[in-house]
Amino acid sequence: MDADEAKGETYEEEHVHVVYEQIASHFSSTRYKPWPIIERFLRELPDGAIGLDVGCGNGKYLAVNPDIFIIGSDRSSNLASIAKRHPPHSVVVADILYLPHPSRAFDFAISIAVVHHLSTSWRRVEAIESILQTLRSGGKALIYVWALEQESSRRGWTEQDEQDVMVPWVMRGSRKAAHAGEAGGGEDRTFHRYYHLYRKGELERDVQLAGGEVVEAGYEKDNWWVVATLRTVV
Amino acid sequence: MKLLTINFLTCARKTCKSTPASFPLHPKEAELEQVETEMNPLFLRNILPRLDWEAMRMLTTELGLPNLPAETPAPEELVVATTTDLDAGNGDDRASGPSQMARDLHVLLMETSIASGKLVCGNCGHEYAVKEGIANFLLPSHMV
Numbered sequence: 035m036d037a038d039e040a041k042g043e044t045y046e047e048e049h050v051h052v053v054y055e056q057i058a059s060h061f062s063s064t065r066y067k068p069w070p071i072i073e074r075f076l077r078e079l080p081d082g083a084i085g086l087d088v089g090c091g092n093g094k095y096l097a098v099n100p101d102i103f104i105i106g107s108d109r110s111s112n113l114a115s116i117a118k119r120h121p122p123h124s125v126v127v128a129d130i131l132y133l134p135h136p137s138r139a140f141d142f143a144i145s146i147a148v149v150h151h152l153s154t155s156w157r158r159v160e161a162i163e164s165i166l167q168t169l170r171s172g173g174k175a176l177i178y179v180w181a182l183e184q185e186s187s188r189r190g191w192t193e194q195d196e197q198d199v200m201v202p203w204v205m206r207g208s209r210k211a212a213h214a215g216e217a218g219g220g221e222d223r224t225f226h227r228y229y230h231l232y233r234k235g236e237l238e239r240d241v242q243l244a245g246g247e248v249v250e251a252g253y254e255k256d257n258w259w260v261v262a263t264l265r266t267v268v
Numbered sequence: 269m270k271l272l273t274i275n276f277l278t279c280a281r282k283t284c285k286s287t288p289a290s291f292p293l294h295p296k297e298a299e300l301e302q303v304e305t306e307m308n309p310l311f312l313r314n315i316l317p318r319l320d321w322e323a324m325r326m327l328t329t330e331l332g333l334p335n336l337p338a339e340t341p342a343p344e345e346l347v348v349a350t351t352t353d354l355d356a357g358n359g360d361d362r363a364s365g366p367s368q369m370a371r372d373l374h375v376l377l378m379e380t381s382i383a384s385g386k387l388v389c390g391n392c393g394h395e396y397a398v399k400e401g402i403a404n405f406l407l408p409s410h411m412v
């Protein structure tokens with residue numbers, strides 16, 4: 035039997051969406067430094083370029099370039115509320131599989147650390163397809179996912195490890211709250227988020243299956259990334 | 269949510285996206301607010317030609333806002349010479365600034381926002397809620 039059968043939308047609701055909704059502000063306070071390749075991708079876009087940040091989280095990439103226009107979206111309304119503080123950009127709450135944007139309309143899209151949260155192979159391909167469908171001819175998408183191969187990270191996974199994992203997020207309780215006797219305030223709380231860790235070559239394969247063409251690909255700090263376009267139908 | 273954004277949104281249902289009636293979304297019971305932002309004349313000039321102007325006009329009409337010009341304003345309509353003294357120079361080094369039209373468009377597209385209300389799909393009739401300036405496009409499971 036396919037292990038994927040137990041997974042899907044309901045599984046992601048419990049193991050991804052509910053978790054981000056609860057850890058939103060703590061998560062946001064730890065996510066402020068843009069990664070170099072993503073920052074460069076956004077800075078090199080021509081002034082006036084219009085695009086999407088699918089799964090924008092706290093909106094840290096919305097702060098990079100004020101001369102382009104980005105519509106960010108996130109599944110978590112708590113994260114979307116944090117992300118909306120970055121003019122001229124905009125933020126909506128949306129699901130990656132049901133993006134509320136016209137097809138073939140955008141110059142670029144980024145989706146950073148999002149696709150690995152979908153819990154079946156088919157849904158991950160569908161998510162990438164959903165992003166690529168928004169691109170107009172010549173438009174480029176930059177997609178980042180967590181790598182299985184991250185021996186140098188503190189998590190230490192190697193290619194021998196299981197690809198579908200639960201990753202803990204520890205929210206430290208505040209000592210001040212504990213001291214003041216506030217309910218629950220002093221205790222550490224651990225949340226688990228579902229991840230599919232991508233193997234070398236797997237992201238490129240998923241892009242192909244999604245009707246895309248890989249323009250550039252690489253590995254940066256425990257992540258696989260691609261720049262992809264929508265394959266032109268001949 | 270600033271009005272500019274609505275030009276880049278459509279119904280989230282896959283069956284609606286390919287139908288012309290799903291774009292633009294229609295505001296309903298919209299509470300508007302003015303969110304002051306710094307004007308970036310270059311941004312405005314670059315974005316204007318990318319807008320579906322008919323959709324923009326439909327939106328402002330439905331919101332009861334002043335009418336937009338019939339056509340997308342040309343770049344030269346967005347600037348105005350700020351040097352009034354004609355003897356001051358030979359034109360090349362004449363300073364220019366945003367025209368009244370550019371200022372009006374900045375207020376309308378970048379500052380006028382839907383604080384709360386709904387956005388309605390013209391094809392399926394589904395209403396997407398806007399709360400605290402953020403539209404929510406998550407679909408109930410029976411609609412996906």
Ligand SMILES: [Zn+2]
Pocket residue numbers: 279280281284290389390391392393394
């Ligand atoms: Zn619809």
